[in-house]
Amino acid sequence: MILKLVSRRLLVSVLILLVVSIMVFVATLLLPGDPAQAVLGQQATPERLEALREQMNLNDPVVMRYLSWLGGLFTGNFGYSAATAGPVSALIGERITASLVLMGIAAVISIPVGIIVGTYSALRRGRFADHVATTTSLVLAAMPEFVIGIVMITLFSTTVFKILPSVTLAPPGEPVWNYPLQLVLPALTLVLVVTPYIVRMMRATMIEVLDSGFVEMARLKGVPERTVILRHAVPHALGPVAQVVAIQLAWMAGGVVVIEFLFRYPGIGQALVDAVSNRDVQVVQAISMLIAAAYIVVNLLADIVGIATNPKLRTESAR
Amino acid sequence: MSTNNTPTDMAGSAIDDEVSSAPGLFRRMMRQKQARIGAVLTGIVLLVALVGPLLLPWATGFTSTSFSGRPFQPDGIFGTDNLGRDILSRFLDGGLRLLAYAALATALGMVVGVVIGMAAAYSRPWLDNLIMRSNDVLLALPQLVFALLAITVLGPKGWVLVTVIGITHAPRVARVTRSATASVITEDFVRASEMYAVPKWKILLKDVLPNITGPLMVELGLRMTYSIGFVAALSFLGLGMQPPTADWGLMINENRIALTVQPWGVILPVVAIAILTVGTNLLTDSLARASANLNAGE
Numbered sequence: 001m002i003l004k005l006v007s008r009r010l011l012v013s014v015l016i017l018l019v020v021s022i023m024v025f026v027a028t029l030l031l032p033g034d035p036a037q038a039v040l041g042q043q044a045t046p047e048r049l050e051a052l053r054e055q056m057n058l059n060d061p062v063v064m065r066y067l068s069w070l071g072g073l074f075t076g077n078f079g080y081s082a083a084t085a086g087p088v089s090a091l092i093g094e095r096i097t098a099s100l101v102l103m104g105i106a107a108v109i110s111i112p113v114g115i116i117v118g119t120y121s122a123l124r125r126g127r128f129a130d131h132v133a134t135t136t137s138l139v140l141a142a143m144p145e146f147v148i149g150i151v152m153i154t155l156f157s158t159t160v161f162k163i164l165p166s167v168t169l170a171p172p173g174e175p176v177w178n179y180p181l182q183l184v185l186p187a188l189t190l191v192l193v194v195t196p197y198i199v200r201m202m203r204a205t206m207i208e209v210l211d212s213g214f215v216e217m218a219r220l221k222g223v224p225e226r227t228v229i230l231r232h233a234v235p236h237a238l239g240p241v242a243q244v245v246a247i248q249l250a251w252m253a254g255g256v257v258v259i260e261f262l263f264r265y266p267g268i269g270q271a272l273v274d275a276v277s278n279r280d281v282q283v284v285q286a287i288s289m290l291i292a293a294a295y296i297v298v299n300l301l302a303d304i305v306g307i308a309t310n311p312k313l314r315t316e317s318a319r
Numbered sequence: 320m321s322t323n324n325t326p327t328d329m330a331g332s333a334i335d336d337e338v339s340s341a342p343g344l345f346r347r348m349m350r351q352k353q354a355r356i357g358a359v360l361t362g363i364v365l366l367v368a369l370v371g372p373l374l375l376p377w378a379t380g381f382t383s384t385s386f387s388g389r390p391f392q393p394d395g396i397f398g399t400d401n402l403g404r405d406i407l408s409r410f411l412d413g414g415l416r417l418l419a420y421a422a423l424a425t426a427l428g429m430v431v432g433v434v435i436g437m438a439a440a441y442s443r444p445w446l447d448n449l450i451m452r453s454n455d456v457l458l459a460l461p462q463l464v465f466a467l468l469a470i471t472v473l474g475p476k477g478w479v480l481v482t483v484i485g486i487t488h489a490p491r492v493a494r495v496t497r498s499a500t501a502s503v504i505t506e507d508f509v510r511a512s513e514m515y516a517v518p519k520w521k522i523l524l525k526d527v528l529p530n531i532t533g534p535l536m537v538e539l540g541l542r543m544t545y546s547i548g549f550v551a552a553l554s555f556l557g558l559g560m561q562p563p564t565a566d567w568g569l570m571i572n573e574n575r576i577a578l579t580v581q582p583w584g585v586i587l588p589v590v591a592i593a594i595l596t597v598g599t600n601l602l603t604d605s606l607a608r609a610s611a612n613l614n615a616g617e
Contacts, residue, residue, distance in 0.1 A: 016459045023460075030472050138353075142600030143593050144548030146555050150571060150589045158578045166578075254461025258552050273556050276467045284471045288464050296459050 005307050013300045020292050021073075025066050028281050052080075073289060079282035083275070088286045092268055094175075096290070099260070099267030101177055103252050106190035111245055114195045118202025118241075119234060125207060134203070137196035145255055149189040149262045156185060167264045186263040193255065194248045201244040205237040212236075239306075246302030253294040344533060347609035348602075357601025364595040368414025375412055381405040383412035383565035390577075397583035401573045402563075410587045412565040417554070417592075420481055421546035427485030428542055432492025433535065437523050439493065440500035451497065454490040462487040462545075466553060475558050484549050488542050495538050499531040506530075533610035540603030544596050551592050567592055 040048060053059055060068070072078060078088035121133040140148065157166035168182045177183070209215060210233055218228045257269030264270065268287050275283035348354050376382045379395065381404070388394045390403045397406040439450040457465075462484075469483040503509065504527060512522045553559030554568025562569065567588035574584030 012455070016456050019456045020459055023456075024468065027468050027472050138600065138604060139597050142544060142597045144552050144596060146552055146571070147548075147589055147593050147596075150575070150585060151593070153575075153578065154582065154586065154589075158582070251461070254463045257463055257467075258556065261556055272464075272467060273558070276471045276556075276558055279471055281471060284468060288460075288468050291464050292460050295461050299459070 002307055006304055009300060009303050009307070013296050017293060017296050020296070021070055021289060022066070024285050024288050024292070025069060028285060029062065069285075073286075078286035081275075081280055081283045083278045083280045083283070088283050091283060092271055092287060092290075095266060095268045095271050097175070098265065099256055099269060102183065102186055102190065102260070102265065102267060103249070103256060105183065105187040106194060106252065107249060109187070110191045110195040110198060110248075113191070114198025114245075115202050115234075115238075115241065117195070118199040119206055119229070119237075121199065121203045122206030122210060123229070130203075133199060137199045140192055141196040141200070144258075145189065145193045146258050146262050148192050149185075149259055152185050152189050152192075153262075168266060186259055186265050189259055189262075190252065190256065193259075194252060197244055197248055198241065202237060202241050205240050206233065209233045209236045242305045243302050246298055246305060250295045250298035250302070253291045253298065257291075344536070344606075344609055348606045351605040351608065353601045354605035357598045357605065360594050360598030361602060362598075364414065364591050364598065365418070367411065367591065368418050371411030371413075372415050375408055379405055379408045379411070381408045383409045384563045391581040393581070397587060398581050400570070400581075400584045401577065406570075406574075406581075406584045406587065409565040409570055409584075410567070410591070413567045413570055413588060414591060416560060416564065417547065417550055417567055420477065420484075420550045421543060423481045424484035424550070425488065425539065425543045425546045427481060428488025428546075429492055429535070429539055431485065431489040432538075433496045433528075435489065436493035436496025437500050437527065440497045441504055441519060441523060441527070447497075450493075454493055457487070457490040458494075462549065463552070466549070467558065470553070470558050475553075475561055480550060480553060480559055484546055488546070492538055492542065495534055496531065499534045500527055503527050503530045537603060537607045537610055540599060540606055544599045544603060547592070547596055547599070 037044065037049060040052060044052075058065070069079065076089055078092070080086070081088050081091055084091055117133055121130045124130045153166045154160065156164045164184050165182050166185060168179070168186070215228060215233055218232045219225070223232075256267065257272055259265070260267045260269035261273045268290065272284065272287040272291075274280075275287065349358070372383075376385070384404065385408075386403045388399050388403050390399060390401050392399045392403070395405050395407060397410070400406050400409060435450060435454075439447045439454075442450075460468075465487050466480075466483045469479060473479045500523075509522060509526050512526055517525075550559060551568035554566050555572050557569075557572055560566035560569050562573070570588045571585050574581065578585055
């Protein structure tokens with residue numbers, strides 16, 4: 001039963017990814033002008049233009065171009081950048097790692113913090129600490145990510161305290177983690193954006209679980225409160241929270257764009273914004289596809305977690 | 320600012336029962352302290368954004384695009400910006416367009432989403448499936464990426480921003496509408512209307528729509544909050560409102576290089592956007608509590 005559901009969900013994801021790739025590809029066809037001209041510029045000779053057109057497969061029918069573009073995505077050939085006149089893969093290769101590092105740090109911090117704060121807030125329901133946690137997460141959840149980022153910069157980098165760098169200034173080619181101080185503010189901003197949702201979900205489910213019969217039963221049996229919470233309550237609350245966590249991770253794939261731009265962080269988000277400003281279509285296509293793929297995969301994982309932690313489905317498969 | 324989960328938190332709201340009509344919903348909402356705080360915060364920023372443009376150049380002596388001095392000088396109340404324009408003038412003039420774009424995008428997304436959602440819930444299963452699966456495809460692209468793709472192709476124009484943000488909202492609204500509609504169309508009064516052969520569109524408009532206002536209002540507030548952040552973020556990236564337009568998002572982008580020298584050009588718009596989004600979110604949150612309590616009584 002679980003296997004069937006998961007494989008069906010997998011198939012749907014592949015289909016969606018395919019449709020998204022068609023949408024992303026069609027976007028280029030709508031753009032006026034010759035992509036080869038865009039890469040080589042106005043002074044290009046007709047021979048060079050023709051050669052590049054041949055190389056970019058521009059003379060083929062649209063369907064063939066789509067298929068070869070799609071094939072290129074799997075073999076690491078993402079097309080040519082009009083701005084740098086080089087292959088896209090060279091442009092975004094290192095940036096993918098940099099973005100993953102940033103998102104990884106944010107995830108590693110925000111998930112446990114969110115769960116702990118949410119649990120604590122639920123245990124102190126109605127008290128002062130709970131009010132502080134609820135209000136803070138409500139305020140943080142409302143604000144756009146760049147607003148939180150600017151506030152962080154004002155507080156820690158420019159106006160109030162001057163202790164952290166506000167921009168990432170690593171020489172090109174050098175990995176970002178060689179400069180841990182420069183990672184602090186972008187990662188912190190990402191954490192502040194993502195954590196409130198985890199806190200809110202954890203608090204809501206914990207409150208529900210704490211009021212349930214089995215927790216009351218455990219208490220009546222005389223199980224120590226510590227064990228009641230850690231062994232009985234928290235594991236039950238983690239199922240729904242896992243889904244929210246996955247949704248947040250998926251969101252990060254897109255949300256990291258603004259934060260990278262704000263801190264001039266050398267990741268794919270920054271590359272995407274630059275490419276959009278230059279109308280560098282093949283770069284935009286490649287990065288959009290990457291982000292969409294990451295988004296779809298994480299959402300798929302979220303659903304699988306949801307299916308796997310659903311006790312109804314588990315008992316059905318045991319039968 | 321994530322798009323997939325509602326900032327609602329039903330726990331902890333304890334409001335006694337009352338009549339379940341739309342005015343009752345608003346009364347219940349405003350009885351909560353956080354709703355009143357939200358209304359005040361939203362009201363302040365709305366006032367600045369709506370009245371601000373009317374005060375120029377009478378109040379500050381400059382229009383939002385005229386040059387008042389050299390760049391980043393402490394002239395006037397809040398100094399000058401990166402091109403030597405008066406920051407207060409630009410601030411007063413910079414909120415209206417942001418609000419208008421966000422409101423238009425929200426309205427577009429709500430109308431399209433509600434129509435699609437209600438149609439899906441109240442049509443044959445295969446059509447319902449088709450609509451909801453195409454919905455899933457649109458949901459599979461992060462909103463920002465979708466917007467950036469559209470801007471690359473069509474350019475950063477006002478109608479592109481409004482349309483693209485509206486379109487990215489629509490499938491999310493449609494999902495909420497569909498599930499709300501699905502629970503209403505099995506009610507007896509809808510069955511009764513069907514027996515009298517009332518046209519389907521009339522049933523949806525007269526019988527179903529009034530009964531799903533609660534979740535729709537919550538969705539409206541949520542979408543408005545996101546739209547504001549979205550329009551501001553795109554302008555901040557330099558891909559929304561274009562210079563020399565005065566706009567809060569764009570102001571942050573233009574002036575952030577001089578945050579240490581002349582912080583007001585960044586702080587004023589940032590604070591305004593923050594207050595506005597927190598205000599609308601507080602309102603939405605209390606609306607959701609009020610609405611959840613109403614529906615719980617059913």
